[in-house]
Amino acid sequence: MVSTATIISMFVPIVFAFVLFIGLILYYRKKTGIAVKPLIAGALGFVVFTQVLEKVLHLGVVTAFPHYADHPWLFGLYGGLAAGIFEELGRFLLFAWLLKKFHDYKGGISFGVGWGGIEAVLLMLMMIVPNILFATMMNAGTLEKSLAGQIPTDQITAIKETVLNNGISFYLLACVERFFAAFIQIAFSLWVLIAVVKKKFVYVIYAILIHAAFDFPLVFVQTGHFTNIWVVELYVAIGGADRLLVDQEGQGIVTITRKGPLCVAKGSFILARLKSFSSQ
Numbered sequence: 001m002v003s004t005a006t007i008i009s010m011f012v013p014i015v016f017a018f019v020l021f022i023g024l025i026l027y028y029r030k031k032t033g034i035a036v037k038p039l040i041a042g043a044l045g046f047v048v049f050t051q052v053l054e055k056v057l058h059l060g061v062v063t064a065f066p067h068y069a070d071h072p073w074l075f076g077l078y079g080g081l082a083a084g085i086f087e088e089l090g091r092f093l094l095f096a097w098l099l100k101k102f103h104d105y106k107g108g109i110s111f112g113v114g115w116g117g118i119e120a121v122l123l124m125l126m127m128i129v130p131n132i133l134f135a136t137m138m139n140a141g142t143l144e145k146s147l148a149g150q151i152p153t154d155q156i157t158a159i160k161e162t163v164l165n166n167g168i169s170f171y172l173l174a175c176v177e178r179f180f181a182a183f184i185q186i187a188f189s190l191w192v193l194i195a196v197v198k199k200k201f202v203y204v205i206y207a208i209l210i211h212a213a214f215d216f217p218l219v220f221v222q223t224g225h226f227t228n229i230w231v232v233e234l235y236v237a238i239g240g241a242d243r244l245l246v247d248q249e250g251q252g253i254v255t256i257t258r259k260g261p262l263c264v265a266k267g268s269f270i271l272a273r274l275k276s277f278s279s280q
Contacts (some may be wrong), residue, residue: 009168012171013171013174024117025113025117032106038099038110039114042094045111091111095196096196103196110187117182131162264278
């Protein structure tokens with residue numbers, strides 16, 4: 001049986017994701033202004049590049065290498081680079097071709113909010129709604145009957161173990177992860193925008209590699225080789241807090257022009273690196 005408290009906690013990250021998305025829009029509308037077209041482009045870009053194109057690649061790779069979980073280092077390298085390539089190239093293409101009139105800080109922030117916000121909403125829905133349904137069926141004693149003939153028995157057992165083992169803290173921590181991940185997406189959006197403005201594709205390569213570095217350790221959790229979720233959340237939080245620090249402490253944080261300098265607040269590794277790049 002799955003406790004009522006656990007089932008209730010499953011709804012928390014879903015509600016949080018919607019609140020986060022709306023909250024980011026309202027916060028940045030007051031702080032910098034929000035441009036509607038980049039916001040929508042960011043949201044649609046995430047769907048197209050990560051949920052359609054990237055998943056087509058993953059499907060082919062997993063089909064060709066069914067025992068990928070036995071090789072976490074290689075799978076981590078593949079997964080991290082795939083995420084980096086699809087997401088950062090997706091941002092680059094959209095900024096370069098579709099959003100030519102929005103090459104400013106407001107446009108970059110709006111795009112990042114759309115990308116990170118819709119990511120939070122979709123991932124929470126896709127990951128947690130099935131768990132809610134499975135938990136409900138388990139409590140009603142209908143899980144095996146409902147899934148019999150549709151998936152193998154060992155997979156049904158794995159589903160039950162996953163739902164039972166994921167306690168309240170698991171779902172609450174998902175809120176923390178999504179909060180910081182959203183700011184990471186905003187930071188990457190600004191980074192790639194500067195690559196477009198400065199016409200230096202090498203910045204996109206930097207973004208791909210850093211993105212891959214963020215995602216690489218997460219594969220060890222997905223494949224069951226690392227189970228300390230607190231360490232993973234701390235890892236994500238550190239990356240997101242760096243971007244959040246800029247928004248909280250910066251005064252006139254970033255100004256992007258084709259000829260002018262890039263001014264950033266101290267304390268941010270990512271934007272500080274961009275400052276050094278802008279002088280090259």
